[in-house]
Amino acid sequence: MISFKNKLVLITGASSGIGKAITLQLAKEGAKILIAGKNEDNLHIVKNECLKHTSFCESICFDLLNPSEVSAAASEILSKYGPIYLLINNGGISQRSLAIETPIEIDRKIMEIDFFSYVILTKAFIPSMIEQKEGYIAATSSLSGKFGFHLRSSYSAAKHAIQGYFETLRMELKEYGISVTVAYPGSINTSISINAIEKDGKPHGIMDPAQSNGMSAEECAKHYIKAIKKGRAEVLIGGKEIIMFHLRRFFPKLFFKIIGKIKST
Ligand SMILES: NC(=O)c1ccc[n+]([C@@H]2O[C@H](COP(=O)([O-])OP(=O)(O)OC[C@H]3O[C@@H](n4cnc5c(N)ncnc54)[C@H](OP(=O)(O)O)[C@@H]3O)[C@@H](O)[C@H]2O)c1
Incomplete structure (x- = not known):
């Protein structure tokens, strides 16, 4: 089992929800923490909370939507703090709009934040991990990264792209002592549906019942960190909704019958 004591970790999307919960649990394990997000005030709250448990926590504010900001942030981190041990690509936004009504600019925005920012950050940190002959990369996909959903x-x-990219990376980086885990949360009780964007790019603003009745972010973080410690390739995290993954895999006809009837929110 990997120990995070005194290891430098970078968590994106650390200003709320799952990222915040992961941050606080890693802080309690004595990791040195770098937290990233867009909302500076929320990052400061998390940083102060973090410093109650660990001696080192710094926050970096940048927009995952902007590739040059993401690259610049990675360069700044490397020159200020040196190589990181663990990168958790977790920041993201969800969507609540019909495909046919969604302008391509919104499709691109989601891909930029939820996929390309992960690729940019990861590529920036891999060379120093290779040099150190150790390192760990994690990425937060979703149950929606295992099958499509309204x-x-x-x-x-x-989220599907994350699976393809990071599973490949796991194979390619093994020889350098670098491991990769992809997490697939189901319904977790965070603000993800409130912050999800609609066809006009505006926030959905509604807490979905699936989220409010979902697993807590703290419980999710516990499973996520455990999977990293064990070096697992993937981890599905959630409650009874995870059964849909198994249905999709083993009984696809039944899966499509059921999923077509689920009232989407
Ligand atoms: N909750 C679920 O049910 C669920 C299920 C499957 C997968 N996930 C995934 O879990 C991850 C964390 O989501 P969450 O549930 O914790 O939701 P959340 O509470 O809304 O947190 C999202 C995080 O991503 C950051 N973020 C969003 N857009 C950003 C941008 N353009 N630039 C920088 N940071 C940005 C947010 O930072 P700011 O607030 O500072 O902007 C926030 O820290 C996401 O990748 C999400 O897709 C969640």
Whole structure:
């Protein structure tokens, strides 16, 4: 089992929800923490909370939508703090709009934040991990990264892309002592549906019942960190909704019958 004591970790999307919960649990394990997000005030709250448990926590504010900001942030981190041990690509936004009504600019925005920012950050940190002969990369996909779901066409596409990219990376980086885990959360009780964007790019603003009745972010973080510690390729995290993954895999006809009848929110 990997220990994170005194290891430098970078978590994106750390200002709320799953990322915040992961951050606080890793802080309690004595990791040195770098947190990233877009909302500076929320990052400061998390940083202060973090410093109650660990001696080192710094926040970096940048927009995952902007590739040059993401690259610049990675360069700044490397020059200020040196190589990181663990990168958790977790920041993201969801979607609530029909594919046919969604302008391509919104599709691209979702892909940029939920997929390309992960690729940019990861590529920036791999060379120093190779040099150190150790390192760990994690990426947050979704149950929607295992099958399509109403109103989430580009979100689901971005989350599927994470699986393809990071599974490949796992194979390619093994010889350098670098491991990769992809997490597939189901319904987790965070603000993801409130922050999800609609066809006009505006926030959905509604807490979906699936989220409010979902697993807590803290419980999700516990499973996520455990999977990293064990070096697992993937981890599905959630409650009874995870059965849909198994249905899709083993009983696809039944899956499509059921999923077609689910009332989408
Ligand atoms: N909750 C679920 O049911 C669920 C299920 C499957 C997968 N996931 C995935 O889990 C990850 C975390 O989501 P969450 O549930 O914790 O939701 P959340 O509470 O809305 O957190 C999203 C995080 O992503 C950051 N973020 C969003 N857009 C950003 C941008 N353009 N630039 C920088 N940071 C940005 C947010 O930062 P700011 O607030 O600072 O902007 C926030 O820290 C996401 O990748 C999501 O797709 C969640």
